Amino acid sequence: MILSTNLAHPAEYVGYERGIEILAQAGFDALDFQLGTLGDPFGPWLDPGWERYASHLLTVARDNGVYFNQAHAPLPMGKTGQVGDDFLKNISYERMTRVFEVCGALHIPHVIVHGLAHPAVAATPQTKLEANIEYFQRLKEIAEPCGVRIALENLMRTFSAPWSMKEIVDRLNDDYFLVCVDVGHSNMVNDGAKDLIRALGRHVQALHIHDNHVDYDEHLMPGLGSVDWDGTLAALADIRYSGDFTLELAAHSTGCLSDQFGFDESFYPCAFRYAQRAGRYLADKLDTMLRQRAGE
């Protein structure tokens, strides 16, 4: 099983190139190219020369023996205060177009997109559902020509319950869309991801693997919180999960807040090696379960 992790934090502190090198040397097979959590979500991607930069990063990744297996789009309701209809029509779609173009250029097959949750478009559960159906269908029109699929993710208050995610997936009724199960989010609201995984079945084709203690979305390395990993892996084995095993870790969880906490770049390899081992441990365990299911 392919083991991946998010590139955003090391990239933010040491640059994309060095970040790719560190994660590859730690033993990851692939990288989740997050566009959504960087201080400047678009970085070089609005510059005229973005395609050359994308090509350069592809070369860096290839030279380090890794590739980009998925991406994370910027959050639709960012920190700019731009919300509501104008944001959606004039800013979000325009910039999401570039997101999908970047993903296409980086040969990324699918991008995780958060659903809309702002009261401006989600005053009631029904309007929220309808707004999101319209939103994702519109995004498909932009993304599909780039060769990129869209993954819906369970959040804390949006598509968090299994029935809620199943409802929108059923309404979309389109295998173009896939589901990324965020195990940490499920630990906070659903007593774990087991029911969500089983309810969505074959639609689950991507993962955000991280841990927490239920109260906060800590994005800790797996094993440092209270997630029931055996139960989660068993559910993934039950649905014959065949996607990648992608970690989504917070900056502090991998030592990437060096300037604040007394660590520096020389510590990153040690922290990411541990993250890789924790991820590989679980991914191998899932592989074993899948083989057992196949033999049953």
Add this chain to the structure above:
Amino acid sequence: MELSINTLFSAAARRELSEAQMLTLLADAGFRTLELSLDWLCTPELGRDPSKCRAYAQGLKALAPERNLRFSQAQLPYGFDWMMRDTDVLNYVVYPCMERSFEICEELGIPVAVAQPVTHPMTIGLPSRKFTWNVTYFDKLAQLGAPHGVTVAVENMPGTFDTAGEVLSLLENVPQLAVCVNTGHSNLAGEAPGALIRGLGRHVAALHLSGNQGMYDECMVPGVDQMDWGDILQALADAGYDGDFTLHVSDGYTGALDGTHGFGADFLPSFLDFAHGSGEFLLRKLTRMRDAT
């Protein structure tokens, strides 16, 4: 100054691995110095079984040198049932267990033993009673440890002896005591770790270096927490600290690696490798700071 680590790991690891296997894993991770965790002694039965404790110590004494390991400090038992009904817990359980612990320390040549203060439910909300109890308690521990060549170090706990002023008041009453600063506890309540170390200065004789995010006593490996290790190291350098650099980390506050959440004892080598890398990083940095000072 040597990098050290506690031996208190998950219940699953202790169930699945023998002492010899545990020591081998610690040595393979690169550790040479250990803090012996003795909390497993917290029962009336073990407190009254000197022969079993002696055999345990002699076993460790034989195993450690074979792996180029030594024990430099101990953590005294702390998980007592303080509310045992109709029982003088101190004399029936606690002090006998402490005597056994000091015997083990003497057998292994351990000079410093870390003790948590008494946080008996009967002292909640009564700071003067808690202080008096602890003066009596630590005075007794110091007396029990001395014949075995063991100095007792009081450890700061969240809400109990969590400021330098409180700890120094205790030391005025029990001058034989030393101090162990637990950085994680200090990050949860009382003074920040750097401030506590600066306030205690030369009295700091031992360390429990553990991290957390300010909410739970997670005993995280430094570097994946949210604590200011730069300030902690600078405070240690300023205080001229020259004891061991002892990590006090757990492989999961809520059960990771205990077998209930998916990780088993077979993941312990990865955990220990990470802990060693983190400790080495911090120790190198502290050495540079001390040289600069």
